[in-house]
Amino acid sequence: MRPLLQRGSAPGPAGDPYGDESDSLRGVRCDPERRHRGGGGRVARARLSDVWRRGRRRGRSYSGVTSPAPAPGLELPRPPRPRWELAPAPDPHRVQALAQELHLPPALCRVLVARGIQEGEAARTFLRPLLDHLHPPHLLTDATRAARRILQAVEKGEGILVHGDYDVDGICSAALLTLWIRRLGGRVEAFVPDRLRDGYDLGPAGIERAEALGATLIVTCDSGIVAHDAVALARARGVDVVITDHHTPGETLPPAVAVVNPNRSDCDYPYPSLAGVGVAFKLCQLLGQMAGRPEAELLENLDLVALATVADLVPLTGENRVLVRYGLRVLQQARRPGVAALLEVTELAAEDVDAGKVGFVLAPRLNAAGRMGSAMEALELLLAPDLDRARTPARRLEALNALRRDEDARTLDEALERLAADYDPRRDFGVVVAGEGWHPGVIGIVASRIVERIHRPTVLLTTENGRARGSARSIPGVHLLDAVRAAEDHLVRFGGHRQAAGMDVETARIPHFREAFNKAVRHQLQDVQPRPRARGDVTLGLDEVSEELLHFLQYVGPFGIGNPEPIFWAAGVEVARGARIVGKGHLKLRLRERGRELEAIGFGLGHEMPPERLGAGPVDVLFRLRTNEFRGVRSLQAQLKDMRIAGDGTS
Known part of the structure; x- marks a missing residue:
């Protein structure tokens, strides 16, 4: 069989995570997956919804105080207009030199120079990333020791348990390691803990599963870096542990056979920003090299690496960008039965898969398993040996995702209603909203959407039996974990980082925590x-x-954190034709400058910049460049991110 990927051959452009789906996030009540709702699983969806709703309590609470829903008609004040931050113009001489050397459009070269890519060779490397640009896997501390222990288990026929996590990164990492160790001849099974029953990380459930299988080796992925007690327990029961993880280590490392983590203080690996699946892939690389297997066999699994890397929101720079670029190409082949089945239920064509479709169509369905059901169902999908056996878990994930959307919308509506009854932007810099019976699998998503609506760090708490579990999201300029830590006297436990956090709090302490x-x-x-x-x-x-x-x-992509899609700006352009509102508050118009016209659409901008305000004067616009297809006719289009009256310094 011809290898799917070869070193030295760069794939074509990989798309971006800011496709049409993401624009609906401007309105918090919109669903970014609305255009990709497959038809499968409606009966299962109804049953799941009934089961969850029967278990809900009728009461609701805000800030820990039970109260009826506020009167209808209350509205939240809108956040202030965005402040425009326009980057300094790049050096025109460097732009011109780069354009002449590479024969590229000057506008593209402005983007490159603005991002610090100023020399021809650096630009070639950036625009055509190759697998040869990946770092040798043995540079990861303990990677060789981990590979030796795994190969020893394979050679001796020991049972191996691969232990993942219940998010997309942990699920894909577990699938990748399991499939590759099997390819090497190992006796291996995969396990992912249940979010509600088992909790996060390696723990008693994983160790019990290993013992039930007769495994003498546990290999973690995307987890384990702070599982000191669990590793000690496994050792006491005669089970070795190899840890692969990318999360920040504690002051000491667990007593494992090997701990592979690029963020170890004693690890000099050149690129520490790998996702959990990236660390697992590097270990698989080393296993293949030490076992003498052709690398092309491993590269067929880069679809799993792309799925998890995009979903985990790690920077799409360096090695991550290379892995995602090639992994998207594998995804577009849809050779994996689980991927093909997922595309089938979402009615998404394989050739249309890009980073945006991964982030807003495929990843939410894999995540829905861990949020609303069991993450083992997503793992079953990715490990399915043929399409027939992949279709059942794919339909199940589609149903779970539909349930997740329903719970998401219901929880968002209720949270916004409660917030509208009490929110004062002059007083509330950080917001805490609590409700009884909200599903813990959606509160993080809803917190993110409230942040988009009010531009305030937000904690969403779901309460039950005197205890609340919370999920928080932040805004630029606020270190969320530091803010939560400042209120730790009122918390049972907490954790997180700059942009996201989680916590448990006694219901009676919610007002004090707020x-x-x-x-x-x-x-x-x-x-x-x-x-x-x-x-x-x-x-x-x-x-x-x-x-x-x-x-x-497109060659600047794939886009994401660390490598955002370019936002262009044009100053003093005319509104060529009468602007109008289309759909639900979207602004449609044509722009004109020096005789050239360009169609433009601003999703959600109709409320912020109504047509009657535009008048006949010039405007400044921030936009992304897109193609629009209507009735078989393709045209270029400016997708507006914001606009203002020309020279308006208040924006």
Whole structure:
């Protein structure tokens, strides 16, 4: 069989995670998957929904105090208009030199120079990342020791348990390691803990599963770096543990046979930003090299690496960008039965899969298993040996995701209603909303959408039997974990990082936690009301817009954290034709500059910039460049992120 991927051959452009689906996030009540709702699983969806709703309590609470729903008609105040942050213009001499050397559009070269890519060779490497750019896996501390222990288990016929996590990264990592160790001849089974029953990380459930299988080796992925007690327990029961993880280690490492983590203080690996699946892939690379297996066999699994790397929101730079670029190409082949079945239920064509479709269509369905059911169902899908056996778990995930959307929408509506009854932007710098019976699998998603709506760090708590479990999301400029830590006297436990956090709190302490959290956020913001930001990367004249430019821009991707899609800005352009509102508050218009016109659409901008406000004067616009297809006709389009009256310094 011809190898799917070979070293030295760069794949084509891989798309971006800011496709049409993400634009619906401007309105928090919109669902980013609305255009990809497959028809499978409706009966299962109804049953699941009934089961969950029968278990819900009727009461609701806000800030720990039971109360009836507020009167209808209350509305939240809208956040202030975004503050425009326009990057300084890149050096025009470097832009011109790069354009002449590489024969590329000057607008593309402005993007490259603005991102610090100023020399021809660096630009070639960036635009054509190769597998040869990956670092040798043995540079990871303990990787060789881990590989030797796994190969020893394979040679002796020992049972091996691969222990993952219940998110996409942990599920894909577990599938990758399991499939590769089987390929090497190992006796291996995979396990992912249940979010509600077992909790996060390696624990008693995983060890009991290993013992039940007769396994003498546990290999963790995307977990285990702080599982000191669990590793000690496994050792006491005669089970060795190899840890692969990417999360921040504690002051000491667990007593495992090997701990493979690029963020170890004693690890000099050149790229520490790998996702959990990236660490697992590097270990698989080393296993293959030591076992003498052709690398092409392993590269067939890069679809799993791309799925998890995009879903885990790690920076799409360096090795991550290389792995995702090639992994998307494998995904587009849809050779894995589980991927083919997932595409089938979502009615998504394989050739249309890009980073955006991964982030907003495929990943939510894999995540839905861990949120609303059992993550083992997603693992079963990815390990399915043929399409027939993949279709059942795929339909199940589709049903679970539909249930997740229903719970998401219901919880969001209730949370916004309660927030509207009491929210004061002059007082509330950090927001805490509590409700009884909200599903713990959706509170993080809903917290993110409330942040989008009010631009405040938000904690969402679901209460039951005197205890609340919370999930929090932040805004730029607020270190969320620091703010939560400042209120730790009122918490049972907590954890997280700059942008996201989780916690448990006694219901009676919620009002005190809310007050302390608000105070901590206010202190970080120095009593200054937070304001959304709208960035502009480089200028783009409408006469520079072309199919050629759009084509080459795709090679800057895949886009994500650390490598965002370029946002262009144009100043003083005219509104060529009467602007109008289309759909649910979307602004449709045509822009004109120096005789060149360009169609434009601003999703959700109709409320912020109504047509009657535009008048006949010029406007400034921030936009991404897109193609629009209508009735078989393709045309270039500016997808507006924001706009203002020309020269309006208040934005």
